[in-house]
Amino acid sequence: MTDMRFDLILWGGTVVLPDRIAQVDIGVKDGKIAAIADRLPRGGCAEVDACGHVVVPGGVDSHCHIEQISGAGLMNADTFETATRSAAMGGTTTTVSFAAQHPGRMMDGVVRDYTALAARGALIDHAFHMIVSDTGNGNLERDIPALIAQGHRSIKVFTTYDKVRQDDKSILDLLILARDAGGVVCFHAENDGLIRHATAALVAAGQTGARYHAQSHPRAAEVEAIERMCHFAEYTGARIVIFHVSTTQGADIVQAAQARGVQVLAETCPHYLFMTEDVYARDDPARFVCSPPPRAVADQAALWDALAEGTIGMVTSDHAPYRMDASGKFAHGVDAPFTKIANGMPGLETRLPLMFDAMVSRGRMGLMAFAQVTATAPAQAFGLVGKGAIALGYDADLAMWDPMLRHTYGANDLHDNAGYNPYQGISVTGLPVTVLSRGDVIVADRCVVAKPGRGRWLPMAAPG
Structure with missing residues (x-):
């Protein structure tokens, strides 16, 4: 040699x-x-x-929103160039972001558009989850199966939010399609009815400031939806991923489902490990508006335990950047109610340093676990061959x-x-x-x- x-x-x-x-x-x-x-x-x-x-x-961040228009019509702050520049600075070399379908659009065209944006701007390698908001017009029968066959094997489903949420029948249809075609379905799992009910009560009481955001997303909303999606996966035999688990109960439900043989993986994010709902008591709560919101200290401890046990296998950023101005968080004014504040925080660049500090520098779980939850497991979960490990080939x-x-x-x-x-x-x-x-x-x-x-x-x- x-x-x-x-x-x-x-x-x-x-x-x-x-x-x-x-x-x-x-x-x-x-x-x-x-x-x-x-x-x-x-x-x-x-x-x-x-x-x-x-x-x-190199880190694999399998949950980030890049150059994406929200359901409310807001473009997030990052292009593929700026987002992947930030990712690289934080030690991440692969992203999986979203090709976000809006109602009435064909999924094939959506993926084509995002692929072109990434090809022009991305500094690092990348894949996409398909956010499916419309299963009609041939999307379920033609476009989505064809895209899965081409290598776009991940579908993202919302159980809440106007314009993008899917009802139970559509979710089951997508699970069966993914099962048969070799795909995986990822969930933003929160119960829409519970969120609407909590939000209406807060608005009726005049509690509309950003500081009340966490109360509008009660933990029961996450708990119910994760439980339901795990049962749906069990019923269909499909593979699923639960995104951004934030509660003790959510982690417990995933663990119980895994013990029953359900094909469910789960992730959490740094803002659930390093922040609590106390951030909404600060002078600038709008910058922390995200869903699900950060929870309590006890939830942080439970999430760390779930990572150590392997119940939660991945830590991703859920990078969803909006500027603190009229282009982003304050599109409806600086005094906008929490219902009108864009959801999300930047996190691509901070994910790995925060986790390295906690897991390696402070001795919590160690180097091999750090590499596993931030690179190896995300690459394996989404079939990213040749990524996520230091190995021959x-x-x-x-x-x-x-x-x-x-x-x-x-x-x-x-x-x-x-x-x-x-x-x-x-x-x-x-x-x-x-x-x-x-x-x-x-x-x-x-x-x-x-x-x-x-x-x-x-x-x-x-x-x-």
Whole structure:
């Protein structure tokens, strides 16, 4: 073996492999991991000195909203260029965002439009979930099955929100279609009736400010909907993913369903692990409006336990950026009621540093678990072949972390276009300093050096 076989060698780092942590060298050829050895010969190719650093798989964020128009008609703040720039700075090398269908549109055209946007702007590799809001007009019979066959195997369903929510019959139809075609159905699971009832009571009482948002999404709404979707999956035999679990009870329901053999995976997000509903008592509650809302300290503890046990297998960002102005959160005015404030927060860039600080720097679960929940498990859940692990033949998606580098988040220090950081004032220890995507250095010394449009679309493989 000679170094001339490689395009790049990353050497001397503490590397998180699928089965162990080891100080090894990584040889890259044609964008793939071609060798992993105690020592590879130096010289003759590009080199990255990883001594004193931790090397983990590039993050896979399987839940982010990019260049997407909401059901209310608002474009979120990020283009594929700005969102994936921010993702790369945070150590993420693969995103799965949404091709969001609005009623009356054909799904094939929706996916085509988002594919073109990503092809122009994305710095990193990407796939899509299909948000299905209209199963009529041939979508259920023709477009969605054809798209699944092409590799768009993930369907996103809302059980609440005007214009996008699906009734139980439509959900069951989609579950059966996904089961038979080799797809997976992901759920924003909240009971629409409970949300409407709670919202009406708050409005009637004149409690309409952003600080009341959490009360409009009671935990019972999540609990009921997760339970129902698990029973639907059990009835149909379909594979499902429950997005953004926020409650103790939600995690318990998933665990019970998994024990019964239901094919259900679940994720949670940093804002449920690091925030509570107390954020709505701050002076600027609109910036934290998201659904489901952050809950209580006891829920945080339960979610961490569920991660440790494997009940919840993934941590994703649910990046949904809206600026704090008339283009976003305040489209209906700075004093808009919570019912008129865009839901979502930026999170692509902060997801991995927050989790690294908690899991590695503070010793909660450790490095291998960090790589598992932020990269390996999301890649496996959605059939992203060659992503999410440092292994021979995999894409050379590598994030080199300085485990001692400390940063306190500022008011607007992210690389997206949201214009604010919801984690302002929080300090983290450990940041990615060099990031590779398919062997290309896309972040060097904490500076993005990749060009828009270099990212590739990833087909989702059929389940084995």
